Amino acid sequence: MALLVCKEKCTGCGVCAQTCPFDAIDIVNGTAVIKASCNLCGACIEVCEFEALQMEQIEAPVSDLSTYRGVWIFAEQRGGVLSSVAMELLNEGRKLADRLGVSLSAVLLGHEISAQASILVAHGADRVLFVDDPALKDFNDDAYTAVLADLIRKERPEIVLSGATAIGRSFIPKVAARLGTGLTADCTALDVDPGKRLLLQTRPAWGGNILATILCPSRRPQMATVRHKVFKRADQDERRKGEIERRGLNGISLDLKSQVIRTVEEIENTVNITEADIIVSGGRGVASKENFAVIEDLARALGGAVGASRGAVDAEWISYAHQVGQTGKTVCPKLYIACGISGAVQHLAGMQSSEVIVAVNKDPDAPIFKAATYGIVGDLFEIVPLMTRRLKEMLEGTK
Amino acid sequence: MNIVVCIKQVPDVSDVRINPETHTLIREGVPSIINPFDMYAIEEGIRLRERFGGKVTVLTMGPPQAEAALRDAVSMGADDAVLLSDRAFAGSDTLATSYTLSMAIRKFGSLDVVICGKQAIDGDTAQVGPEIAENLQWGFAAYVRKIEDIADGSIRLERLMDDGYDILNVRLPAVITVVKEINRPRLPSLKGKMQAKKMAIPVWTAEQIGADPERVGLKGSPTKVWKIFTPEFKRKGERIEGEPRAQVDRLISEIRRLGIV
Numbered sequence: 001m002a003l004l005v006c007k008e009k010c011t012g013c014g015v016c017a018q019t020c021p022f023d024a025i026d027i028v029n030g031t032a033v034i035k036a037s038c039n040l041c042g043a044c045i046e047v048c049e050f051e052a053l054q055m056e057q058i059e060a061p062v063s064d065l066s067t068y069r070g071v072w073i074f075a076e077q078r079g080g081v082l083s084s085v086a087m088e089l090l091n092e093g094r095k096l097a098d099r100l101g102v103s104l105s106a107v108l109l110g111h112e113i114s115a116q117a118s119i120l121v122a123h124g125a126d127r128v129l130f131v132d133d134p135a136l137k138d139f140n141d142d143a144y145t146a147v148l149a150d151l152i153r154k155e156r157p158e159i160v161l162s163g164a165t166a167i168g169r170s171f172i173p174k175v176a177a178r179l180g181t182g183l184t185a186d187c188t189a190l191d192v193d194p195g196k197r198l199l200l201q202t203r204p205a206w207g208g209n210i211l212a213t214i215l216c217p218s219r220r221p222q223m224a225t226v227r228h229k230v231f232k233r234a235d236q237d238e239r240r241k242g243e244i245e246r247r248g249l250n251g252i253s254l255d256l257k258s259q260v261i262r263t264v265e266e267i268e269n270t271v272n273i274t275e276a277d278i279i280v281s282g283g284r285g286v287a288s289k290e291n292f293a294v295i296e297d298l299a300r301a302l303g304g305a306v307g308a309s310r311g312a313v314d315a316e317w318i319s320y321a322h323q324v325g326q327t328g329k330t331v332c333p334k335l336y337i338a339c340g341i342s343g344a345v346q347h348l349a350g351m352q353s354s355e356v357i358v359a360v361n362k363d364p365d366a367p368i369f370k371a372a373t374y375g376i377v378g379d380l381f382e383i384v385p386l387m388t389r390r391l392k393e394m395l396e397g398t399k
Numbered sequence: 400m401n402i403v404v405c406i407k408q409v410p411d412v413s414d415v416r417i418n419p420e421t422h423t424l425i426r427e428g429v430p431s432i433i434n435p436f437d438m439y440a441i442e443e444g445i446r447l448r449e450r451f452g453g454k455v456t457v458l459t460m461g462p463p464q465a466e467a468a469l470r471d472a473v474s475m476g477a478d479d480a481v482l483l484s485d486r487a488f489a490g491s492d493t494l495a496t497s498y499t500l501s502m503a504i505r506k507f508g509s510l511d512v513v514i515c516g517k518q519a520i521d522g523d524t525a526q527v528g529p530e531i532a533e534n535l536q537w538g539f540a541a542y543v544r545k546i547e548d549i550a551d552g553s554i555r556l557e558r559l560m561d562d563g564y565d566i567l568n569v570r571l572p573a574v575i576t577v578v579k580e581i582n583r584p585r586l587p588s589l590k591g592k593m594q595a596k597k598m599a600i601p602v603w604t605a606e607q608i609g610a611d612p613e614r615v616g617l618k619g620s621p622t623k624v625w626k627i628f629t630p631e632f633k634r635k636g637e638r639i640e641g642e643p644r645a646q647v648d649r650l651i652s653e654i655r656r657l658g659i660v
Binding site: 035038040167171173180182184207209210213218274278327328334372383386394 | 410412436462489493520528529534537560561565569573579580617624625626629637638654660
């Protein structure tokens with residue numbers, strides 16, 4: 001694939017050169033010239049009013065790709081408990097599998113967790129590949145890579161999806177590299193072209209300023225990690241039938257180069273912001289470590305997690321695990337309440353795909369209000385505790 | 400301790416603006432910076448050298464102007480720098496990029512640790528680090544927030560997870576990717592700046608690293624960008640006015656109506 005310039009149509013106006021995010025177009029002798037730094041993003045194609053730029057056609061899939069069939073999801077577990085993103089993947093995977101007319105399989109790696117395999121069936125898996133071994137009890141990059149890559153080689157699925165979790169984003173790239181196939185990170189939308197059997201993988205880039213749809217036309221499987229919370233959980237239906245294939249390692253060499261000595265779970269349940277449905281975040285406006293109690297109280301009243309802006313983390317009012325934004329975590333809760341956060345681009349990049357955003361800020365011109373569904377201009381130390389109190393009163397009232 | 404730090408020169412995306420008419424990125428005047436996560440990688444490399452001795456080399460793949468990022472890293476205290484630049488590398492996705500970087504890393508010979516930032520802020524994939532580890536068949540840890548010790552041929556570190564952290568031992572040589580929590584990058588020193596200014600930075604091509612032409616650049620990249628568009632945020636952007644009590648009650652009733660609480 002390459003970007004082509006039609007010299008007859010190009011007027012040398014230079015709009016493409018100005019638009020190019022990679023500074024990869026020069027105007028030479030009245031014609032656009034594509035430089036080596038071209039990343040094939042296609043931004044120039046859209047702005048050219050003379051239709052002088054076009055992307056060379058994507059090559060047709062090689063015939064042997066048709067031997068790959070089926071949609072797989074990696075069903076992540078930690079401490080024997082399935083991650084919520086596994087249920088979201090089952091829902092989305094089900095749709096893709098149905099459109100392609102193939103089966104949906106879930107891959108479960110762990111030890112003595114057969115009950116979790118049944119849960120996956122109840123949530124829509126036609127088949128669960130459960131590899132049961134003590135070496136897979138806890139996450140290990142080398143062991144998980146070896147086993148998943150081996151299963152894929154033997155069974156040849158056409159699509160493999162995983163959550164874009166710490167675990168997924170750590171070892172799924174290793175699986176893709178071992179198989180020599182493409183991988184798209186942190187997708188927020190998926191679709192298929194049933195005719196070409198291509199997975200259309202859409203993801204944010206450039207701090208969420210643009211969305212790109214990525215294809216993997218000529219290698220299989222097509223692999224993607226998927227952001228938490230962007231897809232709904234699959235419904236549970238105990239009547240669903242599915243095969244559970246329990247396997248051992250069957251001589252797969254794990255080649256362990258690392259070993260987990262200890263797993264430390266943060267005691268506070270308010271820390272896991274990637275899985276939370278509700279996040280209450282504090283920024284510089286919170287002004288001190290002690291004041292974060294105000295944010296924590298509201299989070300607790302809502303049953304949510306505590307987030308923070310980079311400013312608050314850099315000031316050491318709260319630990320880095322809570323940081324939302326470009327240099328922290330990307331979150332996608334149902335409700336995000338930003339308190340005393342001005343809304344720098346870097347922060348917005350980490351939370352703007354949230355379903356509902358509430359902003360509380362003293363400054364009526366704070367950029368956060370542009371991203372917010374509901375904005376309250378006011379003092380967070382007045383608004384937030386009041387909200388906590390009113391929520392508690394209402395909850396007690398409904399008892 | 401022989402250390403390579405992989406860095407990337409990126410446009411400062413915080414400066415990126417969208418043209419409201421064409422809905423495209425305005426790149427003009429956007430400065431190039433070292434990917435912010437890579438600053439922690441450079442700093443950690445220098446700290447490891449300070450603790451255990453040895454040498455820190457910064458490596459980047461990019462167009463000729465990416466050399467500026469390498470000089471910035473040297474001014475912070477890196478000992479050496481190599482630029483991977485070749486037209487053949489253009490259009491690389493993460494698989495081709497990691498292959499190219501790992502071929503260059505092999506060329507360095509005996510190494511102990513390769514450090515990368517967790518991800519780059521332009522692409523946000525976080526894939527190149529683990530893919531380098533896979534290509535080299537080395538040990539790997541992502542999201543490293545603390546290096547406890549290096550002893551007996553392995554590195555003991557803390558890895559940030561979604562629900563806490565893991566303490567693990569990784570056999571050397573190893574590739575690690577680091578998060579912001581690991582350190583505070585130092586500012587360039589005057590001595591470093593002088594050194595950076597006069598340093599001759601070698602440029603390695605695809606041929607020099609012995610790369611398979613089928614595995615670099617566009618040819619070596621299984622993923623293709625099909626289209627790019629600007630996200631639409633359908634937010635009402637409603638301001639809730641009134642006295643605090645009324646504002647709060649209105650907000651609570653809205654989020655209850657939406658079934659969130």
